[in-house]
Amino acid sequence: MTGIQEAPVHALLSDGTTVRIRQAGPADREEVLRLYQEMSPENLRLRFFSVSPASAREAADRVAAGERPGYRALAAEHKGHGYEGHLVGLAEYEVLPPGGTADISVAVADGWHHRGVATLLLEHLADAARTAGVTAFSADALSENHDMLKVFHDLGLRVTRHFDGPEVHCTVELTEDDAYLNAVEARGRVADVVSMQPLLRPRAVVVIGAGRRPGSVGRAILRNIGADAYTGPVFAVHPEADTIAGVHAYRSVADLPRVADLAVIAVPAAAVPEVAEQCGKAGVGALLVVSAGLDRHQSGALMDACRRHGMRLVGPNCLGLANTEDGVRLDATFAAHRPGPGTAGVAVQSGGVGIALLDGLARLGIGVSSFVSLGDKYDVSGNDMLQWWESDGHTDLALLHLESFGNPRAFSRTARRVARTMPVLTVDAGRSEAGRRGAASHTAAAAVPTMTRQVLFAQAGITATRTIGELLDTAALFHAQPLPRGPKVAVVSNAAGVGVLAADACAEAGLDVPSLGADLVNELLGLLPDGATATNPVDVTAVVGEEQLRSCTGLLARHGAVDTVLVTLVPTAVATATGEDLVRALTRPPGRLPRPVLAVLPTQAARVELLPTAVETTVPAYSDAEDAARALARATARAHWLSRPPSRVPELPDVETGRAREIVAAYLDGNPEGGWLDPQATATLLGCYAIPQIPWAWARDEDEAVTAAERLAGPDGRVVMKAYWPGLLHKSEQHALHLDLQNLSQIRAAHRDLVTRFGDRMTGVVVQPLAERGTELFAGVVQDDVFGPLVVFGLGGTATELLADHAARLAPLTELDAHDLLTSPRCSPLLFGYAGSPAADLGALEQLLHRLSRMASDLPQLADADLNPVLAGPHGITTLDARIRLVPRQAHDPYLRRLR
Known part of the structure; x- marks a missing residue:
């Protein structure tokens, strides 16, 4: 990665030791030579396949030759007043013709083995190589060099071995997938905790x-x-x-x-x-x-x-x-x-x-x-x-x-x-x-x-x-109770009014207060005083006794009709039991209850208390039903999150990352400050990620517009014409487009209108067939300076900014992240066949989001990508309009091990 080429970074070894990783160069010749000269003969033999002093000098000269195309050397240094004289490891790669694969070598100072020096250097070297377009490392080792072979195996990358007599040739693919990130994460966790x-x-x-x-x-x-x-x-x-x-x-x-x-x-x-x-x-x-x-x-x-x-x-x-x-x-x-x-x-x-x-x-x-x-x-x-x-x-x-x-x-x-x-x-x-x-x-x-x-x-x-x-x-x-299994809550109260307020609080927090079945209602009424109601909320009346309340709560907590029991109590002068006795019905339950029980005690001085029980648990008691309901809603959300299996970032076919990076580099070479891509470059970049786009043509004048319309018009002969000039962002607001053009005369008239109104500002027009009907959506990418790329999805069309019906997730998206993006906006029912309309192709939408996520992860220079509208229907999706803005920005791997 370019970051470590420009400035040293610090990172932790497996034993918690801090080392500095930096690019090695001509000034390091004597230090590199000393690294090899101080090695034992056995370690020199394992490194160079011989113990000849010439090998050490050649290695030092190679580093001293400095930076050159296709070569990189990284040094690991230990502490000191300036680090000089403390080289503990060296890793190099040199690209092999015709490119794509690089030969690597790794050396670790005697006394520093088995502390993670080689692995840490290889992680950083691989990151630099990926940025330079290298896709695999190649290394030769003696088959008896078990330590080095184990380093390659434990990296978390895909490794293949080919044995040739006493030597083994290893190829390490540099694809940064979940397996690799998990391995890096595990190593970092161990080092960090130590x-x-x-x-x-x-x-x-x-x-x-x-x-x-x-x-x-x-x-x-x-x-x-x-x-x-x-x-x-x-x-x-x-x-x-x-x-x-x-x-x-x-x-x-x-x-x-x-x-x-x-x-x-x-x-x-x-x-x-x-x-x-x-x-x-x-x-x-x-x-x-x-x-x-x-x-x-x-x-x-x-x-x-x-x-x-x-x-x-x-x-x-x-x-x-x-x-x-x-x-x-x-x-x-x-x-x-x-x-x-x-x-x-x-x-x-x-x-x-x-x-x-x-x-x-x-x-x-x-x-x-x-x-x-x-x-x-x-x-x-x-x-x-x-x-x-x-x-x-x-x-x-x-x-x-x-x-x-x-x-x-x-x-x-x-x-x-x-x-x-x-x-x-x-x-x-x-x-x-x-x-x-x-x-x-x-x-x-x-x-x-x-x-x-x-x-x-x-x-x-x-x-x-x-x-x-x-x-x-x-x-x-x-801390006190098990997580609820779902959102269904039974509200129990000894005063109907506070029960209604508690039910309202639960509903407003997104919980469900369902009606209870007839059998359960009858069973509850058999336990409670005359005049009680049990449809939910359950009104146990002001004369309920301790044992009656205990039995009611226990029955609900053990019954499958609800997931949580919320009991709200107020002291009265009617009950045969005191207020303390009613609370005791909750703190001395009939054995351990399988579902959470919460209390709301409006006269309680503290906002929340934990009431000890006789079964070595506690009951949370709140003074306000809204506080209890919000806490319960968060517990329910956590239970739902835990119930979902861990998700992965899917592999995508038909992705041309290398070509996409070339497009970005070429644009930024000509536009060092960055800017918005023109329609051709935008379409080409989206094509690198197989993002569906409606057919289109670029026309520089009226005659080219007519030719394009004749070629692109659908069975009904209708097309759309959009003006373009650098910096044009909102075509509808500036009336820079014409819809539903049905014949050649309308096409010529539309082009002349655009030229008349926008003059030399307009560098050309985009011609497209008129799209079929469907749900207009928005999908895009925003690069946050702190959080990195976010994928945004929601309602599209001209109302997208007005209604702001959008959801977002950090890239890279897992399969569940993409599903959440589709279901989070308020407009999501439109995708599932709302009011009898046909459902959208959800698989195609998920693929679109994953491809945007991949593009954002591959290209840190991608500042903004707006696909609006994206037309979604039962037979697929297509992008009708797209904008992409690039800015000069270096790649930065957030998972590479380094200290702040």
Whole structure:
């Protein structure tokens, strides 16, 4: 990939070590030679098939020859003050004639084997090769070189082997499919979790910047670490004090009696880079920087120290972190109350949101496994935390508050996997323009449009809420009760009015409150007082007793007619039982119930509480039926998402990616600033992806228009004429088209009209046959600067912008993503045969969406693609009009392993 050719990137090896990957060149000759000279004779023989010193010199000279067509060399370096003298690996490719395949070689320094150096280099080398048009790697190895052969096998790419005596010839196809992405993801997960150990399971901690007087942030963190009975040694660093808050203080990090895994930095912003450098030299494994206000230079110096010394970083500008595991018990925050132990993982960008979430969870009695305040998120991100919780063995509920996304597509892929094993909840922060401005100014994040963020959450299976209160409402339900099997709810109340309100709340949340069958109604009435009704809502009346309510609830929870029981209760002076007794009917159920039970208690002071039961569970109780219904709707949506099998990105025939890239490159060579393709180039590019288009012809003058019309006219002889000039976007608004032209005189008159009105601006016209009737749809691509390409689908025609009936999904689309795109817009019933009209060819529409997705994924320069209208009918689809805009943009693989 071109990105690593221009600037070095940092990435993690399998043991969590940070290395830098960069392009190798002439300045590296002596270092490459030293790499080979320091190899054992056995490793030299395996690399060169001999131990001749000449082979090492030839290899060094090849790298020293520098960049040239068809050749690339990447070096992996380890930490140091500038990296010189620390080459630990080298990977090269050279394209073989006639092209398409490249010969590769890989070398790893002695002492660095089995740490993932070769695999990481090959991932980056393959990415660079794909961008250069290479489709396969070719390599020769001795058959006894099991380590190298295993590297090729474990890449996740398709490998074929051909044995020839003591040698084996390997061919590695570079197609980046799901199998390869899964393999890269698995390697990245292992490396990431190992690198996070010093942060979240440190064996020793040092606090730098704790003041001698109360009131400093560092001192508060030091006090919390001690109060939480951290299991390892804790030190303080202070230039003058001998002890701080009862903890022995040292003059510098270098003076500590042992190396600290984690350093908490709470010094003024100007001092942060130097302190970070001292920590790196001392061998500290990770930094927690709570200091705020770093300028650009200070931020860059901090990150440079972390990368050179291989330290992971939380912050800066954060509240701290905590891990409640028995073997750790670390509270390195300056929060007033430390989190209690439990199984909820919490990661936030805002310290204030973090305090609110921790307090809310504590009030509910939901303990925390680990808490990380990400702050400005220079390094450790929500993606890192999801992978940690997935692997820590303690977390079963993930709560996130993210104001920005560094790598949304990688985050989406991780979240989609993690959400299969535990609920992932988030607050959808920054929904309004003002909120997005606030998020951007607060965290230096890019303002993210609401649609793209919601698309990300929907595809990844993330449960998104609007507020912290709703997040806690939903977390309480997920923590306390099983997921509902469907949307059907039985509403039970001891007052008809509150039952009606609860039923309304459920319906408005998208749930179903069905009428109950006659047999079930009769059975319920046999349990309840006279005057009860049981059609749903179930009115148990104000005189219901504890045992009657318990039996009613238990019957509904065990019956297949509904998926959830929602019980709303108000205290009355009529009942023989007290209000507490009625609640006890829910907290002492007749054994474990197979379906979720929720309570709505309008007189309850708290918004939501978890009521302990006699069967070691809890019942979530809400003060407002709308809160309960919204939480239940999110639980239902999660159950539906989990019920769907994992989906894949389909393979597509008839795709000419290489030709498409040539078209894009040729256009941008002539138009360096980018722009809209002309009709011919647009049609050709769409043709590379076999996107159906109506027949058309380009005409430069009136006579060519007549000739084209005679050739293209259908049985009825009617055609359409559209004006064109660069920059023309909305033909209908500018009246730049004529429809239903039926004879040659009308065609000539239409052309003359366009010429008269638009003059020299018009460079030609497009002539098409008049299309048959069908449903007019819109399909397109939008490149988001943060999220990458989105495929958009919805109602088309002239009303598309007015009605804005569109849905979107991030590319690449899986089969389920394409189905969701077809069914999400309000116009979707038109596709399925609404009111007796013929259904559209859904298979053809799904193919269209997948082909647009592939085009967007292949071509990062594709800024916009609008296909409008796309005419859909029972016998297929066709594109009647299309626009494509290209911009100069380098390819960027979101799944390539690298640190931020």
